Amino acid sequence: MSLVHLLLFAGLVIAASSSSPGSRLILREISDQKDKAVELNTTNFDSVLKDTPAKYAVVEFFAHWCPACRNYKPHYEKVARLFNGPDAIHPGIVLMTRVDCAMKTNTKLCDKFSVSHYPMLFWGPPTKFVSGSWEPKKDKSEILVIDDGRTAERLLNWINKQIGSSYGLDDQKFKNEHALSNLTDYNQISQAVYDVEEATAEAFDIILAHKAIKSSETSASFIRFIQLLAAHHLSRRCRKGAAEILVNYDDLCPSGNCSYEKSGGNDTLGNFPICGKDVPRGYYMFCRGSKNDTRGFSCGLWVLMHSLSVRIEDGESHFAFTTICDFVNNFFMCDECRLHFNDMCLSVKTPFKKARDFVLWVWSTHNKVNERLLKDEASLGTGDPKFPKIIWPPKELCPLCYLSSNQKSIEWDHEHVYKFLKNYYGPKLVSLYKEKSVSRSKEETVSATEDLTVATNALVVPIGAALAIAIASCAFGALACYWRTQQKNRKPRRR
Numbered sequence: 001m002s003l004v005h006l007l008l009f010a011g012l013v014i015a016a017s018s019s020s021p022g023s024r025l026i027l028r029e030i031s032d033q034k035d036k037a038v039e040l041n042t043t044n045f046d047s048v049l050k051d052t053p054a055k056y057a058v059v060e061f062f063a064h065w066c067p068a069c070r071n072y073k074p075h076y077e078k079v080a081r082l083f084n085g086p087d088a089i090h091p092g093i094v095l096m097t098r099v100d101c102a103m104k105t106n107t108k109l110c111d112k113f114s115v116s117h118y119p120m121l122f123w124g125p126p127t128k129f130v131s132g133s134w135e136p137k138k139d140k141s142e143i144l145v146i147d148d149g150r151t152a153e154r155l156l157n158w159i160n161k162q163i164g165s166s167y168g169l170d171d172q173k174f175k176n177e178h179a180l181s182n183l184t185d186y187n188q189i190s191q192a193v194y195d196v197e198e199a200t201a202e203a204f205d206i207i208l209a210h211k212a213i214k215s216s217e218t219s220a221s222f223i224r225f226i227q228l229l230a231a232h233h234l235s236r237r238c239r240k241g242a243a244e245i246l247v248n249y250d251d252l253c254p255s256g257n258c259s260y261e262k263s264g265g266n267d268t269l270g271n272f273p274i275c276g277k278d279v280p281r282g283y284y285m286f287c288r289g290s291k292n293d294t295r296g297f298s299c300g301l302w303v304l305m306h307s308l309s310v311r312i313e314d315g316e317s318h319f320a321f322t323t324i325c326d327f328v329n330n331f332f333m334c335d336e337c338r339l340h341f342n343d344m345c346l347s348v349k350t351p352f353k354k355a356r357d358f359v360l361w362v363w364s365t366h367n368k369v370n371e372r373l374l375k376d377e378a379s380l381g382t383g384d385p386k387f388p389k390i391i392w393p394p395k396e397l398c399p400l401c402y403l404s405s406n407q408k409s410i411e412w413d414h415e416h417v418y419k420f421l422k423n424y425y426g427p428k429l430v431s432l433y434k435e436k437s438v439s440r441s442k443e444e445t446v447s448a449t450e451d452l453t454v455a456t457n458a459l460v461v462p463i464g465a466a467l468a469i470a471i472a473s474c475a476f477g478a479l480a481c482y483w484r485t486q487q488k489n490r491k492p493r494r495r
Contacts, residue, residue, distance in 0.1 A: 114133075
């Protein structure tokens with residue numbers, strides 16, 4: 001038997017040492033099991049780049065026989081671990097890939113991209129690589145050569161400059177993992193601005209996917225919500241996107257009949273991404289759970305509502321309240337959640353007169369939801385073990401918010417709660433966001449901070465051109481001028 005085993009082993013060695021592409025691929029798959037960069041070849045190049053949810057891609061063209069390529073691989077992998085795979089630190093942003101040009105099957109692919117040396121790195125939107133090419137003298141190409149990526153640090157710095165990020169090689173997964181043991185760290189909320197953007201984009205995508213604007217009632221509800229976002233969203237690009245939808249709404253949804261599909265022009269609602277085209281998906285930060293099916297969108301939506309509540313003026317309080325209630329009732333797809341939320345909305349019998357009333361209502365409603373879910377999750381074991389539902393704010397963050405507390409009830413000092421919420425979801429959120437450079441661009445960060453205290457009058461007005469004119473009357477500076485210009489040739493429509 002030992003002779004048989006010896007012969008079999010010899011056969012395997014001979015097969016493994018073969019110079020055929022297939023055998024080398026088998027060896028690479030065995031030796032590179034922990035590699036994070038995705039191996040591409042002529043067969044899967046287009047399909048992988050077409051299907052990836054990432055907004056950007058890096059393609060490294062190399063040769064396995066090249067000593068410089070072998071020495072560069074650890075650097076490339078340090079960056080790839082941040083973006084690729086189920087344990088990615090920053091998923092959904094950049095797809096890190098590589099192509100072995102020494103494989104004869106990849107010769108034509110490497111020639112299409114005019115590979116002149118190894119390793120050679122390219123950057124661009126994944127779809128631009130699909131059936132694409134690159135030429136040295138080609139003008140205005142969306143595929144760029146990375147000319148300063150010879151170390152992991154330099155490659156990541158190059159990527160950060162392209163997308164306005166501040167990622168580091170030492171970044172760890174779930175930075176907010178120990179939030180419950182360090183609740184006095186205000187930096188936790190500084191990560192939530194990005195989550196508000198993503199939650200806004202996701203809510204809009206859900207409406208598009210379900211074609212949820214189905215009547216004059218849902219149309220009016222949608223318009224009021226977009227109006228609220230255009231006036232008070234803390235992200236400049238989300239305010240801009242909401243404003244563009246408002247200005248074009250009559251054309252996009254005549255008589256409330258919307259066209260949802262994306263097309264080559266600007267004649268459908270799907271062609272107006274509410275927070276811009278480059279909001280990465282699946283990358284919640286403050287709201288990121290320790291499991292894929294926890295926190296995320298629902299958390300981001302709550303932070304959105306809190307951040308809206310602290311930005312409105314007294315005269316807008318009841319409008320904001322009814323707008324949020326109608327939006328959840330018409331467009332939130334979790335039926336049980338929607339019904340519970342609607343019950344809490346219906347329990348309000350007197351119109352809000354002060355912005356403070358709305359801020360405290362959102363806060364108390366969120367706590368009621370947390371109380372209910374805490375019991376459900378405890379009995380079913382469905383909660384996030386690292387982020388169990390809690391009553392907010394905890395004493396560690398706001399000791400003055402508590403007059404007294406015991407196991408059965410808490411007596412709140414509502415004035416201190418209100419001041420805490422105004423600060424936490426207002427100036428503190430945006431100022432820390434600026435300090436930590438979480439934003440995707442300096443312009444966005446500065447604008448978000450400068451616009452924090454902008455006062456507007458987002459009142460209920462008829463749908464149509466008059467709506468855009470009404471919002472344009474708010475203090476939006478250049479944007480207001482743009483809106484007014486757009487309305488000069490638009491005939492108001494009465495309802």
